Amino acid sequence: MLNPDNLAPTSAPARPASDATPEQLRRAFDAQAAVALRLRTSTARERAARIRKLRDALLQHREALHEAFAQDMHKSPAEVEATELLPVMDEIRHALGRVGRWMKPQGVWPTSTSLGTRAAVHYQPRGRVLIIAPWNYPFNLCFGPLVSAVAAGNTVVLKPSEMTPAVAALMGRIVAQVFPPEEVAYFEGGPATSQALLDLPFDHIFFTGSPAVGKIVMAAAARHLASVTLELGGKSPTLIDETADLAMAAETVMWGKFLNNGQTCIAPDYLLVHASVKAPFIEHCLSALQRLYGATAQDRQGNPDLTRVVNARHTDRLAAMLQDATSRGARIVAGGEVAAAERYIAPTLLDNVPEGARVLEEEIFGPLLPICTYTDLDSAIAGINAGPKPLALYVFSRNAQHVDRVVQGTSSGGVCVNTAMLHFAHGNLPFGGVNNSGLGNAHGFYGFKAFSHERAVLRGTPLRLVKMFFPPFTAGRTRLIRRVVDSLRLPML
Ligand code: NAD
Numbered sequence: 271m272l273n274p275d276n277l278a279p280t281s282a283p284a285r286p287a288s289d290a291t292p293e294q295l296r297r298a299f300d301a302q303a304a305v306a307l308r309l310r311t312s313t314a315r316e317r318a319a320r321i322r323k324l325r326d327a328l329l330q331h332r333e334a335l336h337e338a339f340a341q342d343m344h345k346s347p348a349e350v351e352a353t354e355l356l357p358v359m360d361e362i363r364h365a366l367g368r369v370g371r372w373m374k375p376q377g378v379w380p381t382s383t384s385l386g387t388r389a390a391v392h393y394q395p396r397g398r399v400l401i402i403a404p405w406n407y408p409f410n411l412c413f414g415p416l417v418s419a420v421a422a423g424n425t426v427v428l429k430p431s432e433m434t435p436a437v438a439a440l441m442g443r444i445v446a447q448v449f450p451p452e453e454v455a456y457f458e459g460g461p462a463t464s465q466a467l468l469d470l471p472f473d474h475i476f477f478t479g480s481p482a483v484g485k486i487v488m489a490a491a492a493r494h495l496a497s498v499t500l501e502l503g504g505k506s507p508t509l510i511d512e513t514a515d516l517a518m519a520a521e522t523v524m525w526g527k528f529l530n531n532g533q534t535c536i537a538p539d540y541l542l543v544h545a546s547v548k549a550p551f552i553e554h555c556l557s558a559l560q561r562l563y564g565a566t567a568q569d570r571q572g573n574p575d576l577t578r579v580v581n582a583r584h585t586d587r588l589a590a591m592l593q594d595a596t597s598r599g600a601r602i603v604a605g606g607e608v609a610a611a612e613r614y615i616a617p618t619l620l621d622n623v624p625e626g627a628r629v630l631e632e633e634i635f636g637p638l639l640p641i642c643t644y645t646d647l648d649s650a651i652a653g654i655n656a657g658p659k660p661l662a663l664y665v666f667s668r669n670a671q672h673v674d675r676v677v678q679g680t681s682s683g684g685v686c687v688n689t690a691m692l693h694f695a696h697g698n699l700p701f702g703g704v705n706n707s708g709l710g711n712a713h714g715f716y717g718f719k720a721f722s723h724e725r726a727v728l729r730g731t732p733l734r735l736v737k738m739f740f741p742p743f744t745a746g747r748t749r750l751i752r753r754v755v756d757s758l759r760l761p762m763l
Contacts, residue, residue, distance in 0.1 A: 289459040292466040298455040299470045302425035305452045306397045309423045314370035338436035344578040354409040364697040365421040372718045386733035393722040395423035397473035404479045405431035406533040418717030432460040499710035499720045506662040508538035519666035520554030526690035528617045531577040532637040536662040545643040578613040585613045588636040595627045651679040658706035664690045
């Protein structure tokens, strides 16, 4: 059994968050103005040097990182390595290998109306950018976007979540070691700090968090017409049809759902299982749970590989959600144990959850997994489409037509077929949501683009065909312009 004394009391942060005053934030923002202009002309080599310095500092603080995560979330060193350090290291490696190529202007062919010109897309740094991060992967979701922002040549103000204070304090030390504040400034603090930062006219805001706060961020950005990237959340459906490899699907879902104790934006939020395979699928889930997290309820509660709920407020929220479901008649198939003092909620599978239960209405963001069934694929697709567009969607099936119907008939930020979560780890894929689950993308070239202004640069040539559109509009010239318009009916070569 875990010793509750090993868990940091959430009401007393490891270090009091030093909320900066609006004046201090303004001064830090102003101090970045000249550097942002200078960085416009920074070379790939200079940007890579900054990123390499960050990488070396991250590795230097590896053991401290494990300790900070143990303190904040009781997260195991292996999970810290796999879900916090590894994605950032991968983002860094990707950026170091490609930033020179990403920065190169992309020449484009002229179209009919721009014959006689030369044109290219230039990736210009946006300037001064703000990154606001959530608590669930506090390191990964702060430093991942930071790498993209630095690769794109911006100055950055970073605001981590206040809910993981030990990790936030360590990240502050790392940032201060690597960057002068005129390049990257770091401010801990909660919503008040966020909102004071949102009052400043940043050139771009990259926000990761809930859809509710995403709307606040977008409204604040509108005051300055700042561009935004919003990486939000939602209820990610996981569909398992009657042809699926049930053992593989069950094991993958049990891993994806209970990783980080379900506190993952792309975790399967609810299952849609074909009614004909529900019973065997649940059996596979139970045996996968035992293999991955312990044979008995006691084993699981004492399992050092299971991350805890981040704080008492979220533990209470999840316990109330569970209570709401069972009081409406849901059946607990596995788990259900709550030890509030340890911020422990067992990996829990819920069957027969009635409509209207909170677990079917709100993003769960914890270790509760409702199992719903369907019999008709079109109705299941219609059910998914009836809700806000999710961040991720998972489909397990051996029937290619079923897969195509689900992928084409629904919308979500990303999709995995016969696996889960891995699209986050693919550096050549855009990672982002759609509408309620987000706006814009992160990772690799897409992250670089999020922090870049795609600037159209067109150069005239001595062949000044544009002159045919200049007045005076004689009858001959008017005829010529009409012919040009008519010629556009011809197909492109
Ligand atoms: P949150 O929206 O509560 O907080 C995110 C950040 O916003 C924090 O830094 C917080 O201090 C700040 N904030 C909170 N309230 C604010 C306010 N009123 N005004 C301005 N700033 C405010 O989110 P969270 O609880 O930290 O994270 C969980 C949510 O984030 C979930 O919805 C999850 O799905 C989503 N998420 C999305 C991704 C993604 O990549 N799409 C990744 C992780 C988490």
